[in-house]
Amino acid sequence: MNRLNQFVISPCVSVCEVNERNVCVGCLRTLDEIAAWGMMSHAERLRIMTEELPKREAEDVA
DSSP states (O other): HHHHHHHOOOOOOOOOOTTTSBBTTTTOOOOHHHHHHHGGGGHHHHHHHIIIOOOOOOOOOO
């Protein structure tokens, strides 16, 4: 397991504002993801940061 897998930090950038799609305009996480973040496994956090957030950024959902 590499170091990134061991320590996945929060993508929060302290710009906490949710749009009409319930996506934070700062970190691009959904409200459900934000609420569950502390209980997620490192693997799930890593998946969100490497797969979901880049998709949302490309789609410009914020």
